[in-house]
Amino acid sequence: MRLLFLGDVMGRAGRAAVAAELPGLRARLRLDFVVVNAENATGGMGLSGAHAAEILAAGADCITLGDHAFDQREMLAFIETEPRVLRPLNYARAAPGAGARLFDAPGGRKVFVAQALGRVFMKQPFDDPFSALDAALKTAPLGGRANAAIVDVHAEATSEKVALGHWCDGRASLVVGTHTHIPTADTQILGRGAAYQTDAGMCGDYDSVIGMDKLEPISRFVTGMTRGRFEPATGPATLCGVYVETDDATGRALRAEPLRLGGRLPEVVPGVE
Template sequence: MRLLFLGDVMGRAGRAAITERLAKLRTDWRLDFVVVNGENATNGAGLSADHAKTLLDAGADVLTLGDHAFDQKDMLQFAEAEPRIIRPLNFSKTAPGRGARVFNAPGGRKVLVAQVLGQVFMKRPFDDPFSAIEPVLKAAPLGVQVNAALVDMHCEATSEKMAMGHWCDGRASVVVGTHTHVPTADAMILPRGTAYLTDAGMCGDYNSVIGMDKAEPMNRFITGMPKARFTPANGPATLSGLFVRTDDATGRALEVTMVRDGGALQAAAPGTTGAGGATTPT
């Protein structure tokens, strides 16, 4: 199966990049299933129902959220009604929606998508992500109940993300980190067959401070005082994420390639470079 995961969509620039480019990537890369983290797509803080529909209509099969899952209040109702929205498993026991679900893919194949929040350096305490993901993986074993499984690990600490990758190794096809908006360069296949990347980065304008217009973050760092509200940067956006090719019988990863399409950030991963700086999977 050919899977694409795209990191945190950031504001209008990120939404525009998805709507303008994802359909072509689906065709050019012969993608079977696309997961997009959309939790910053609405003004950099959460995801509205209308913007969720925009991303789904643009070609995302599933949208994951994060610690800002319900910053946009209409997501409280939308997450219950729309099965293609996945919020963190360990957000809250009373949170609406689902933290994991098995989806249909072409050819009768099944894909598990799950998301957990980390605990280290996060602004509020969340339940243990390791114990949260364990029963989900046990209920949908690779090569038995599902053909592929993707875990979005949404957190700050690189060590916590790496620990989750090894915890899921051999039981998930992909473990990919989100939240920091800064892509890492450690894409690999772990010993038991799980594709791993510490952070997918964001889909947004990289001429910014993690997706925000530079002026106000720089002012706060320099003076220690707020002067204005943060606003998302709206220059040309880079689509950042991870392409993974898996074995349908076992669910194990066969190929992993970092994705950097367009904008200011160019790919340096193996592969051929196409128009706009996209790394083309084989």
């Protein structure tokens, strides 16, 4: 199976890049399933129902969220009506929606998608992501109910992401980090067959401070004072993510490559053999 995961969509620039590039990528890479993290797609904080619909219409099969899952209050109701949008497994227990789901893919195949929030350096005391993912992955074992499984680890600490990657190895086809918005250079296949990258990067304008217009973040670092609101940068966006090919029978990754397209970063686009 050919899978693509796109990192945090950041504001209008990120949404525009997804709308412009994802349809062509689906055809060019002959993709079977696409997951997009979109928790920053609406004004840099959260996701609205209308913007979720735009991203799904562009070719996403599933959208994951994160610690800003419900910053847009309408998502509290929208997520109950749209099963293709997932919030973190270990979010507040009363939160609406689901944190994992089994999806249909072409040819009668099944893809399991789950998301968990890290706890290190995060502002809220979320539940344990290790036990949450352990329980979720047991419901859709590779080679059983699922032909492939994708885990989005939305976390701040690199060490926690790496540990969760190894925790899920052998039970997931791809474990990929989100939240820190900078694509890492460690794309690999772990010992038991899980593709892994510590952070997918963002789909946003990299002439910025992790997607936000530079002036306000720099001012806060220099002066320690808040002078205005953070606003998403609006320049040309780079689409960042991870491309994976898997074995349908075992769910193990056979190939894993980073993807960077457009904007300011050097382009890295997988070839198709």
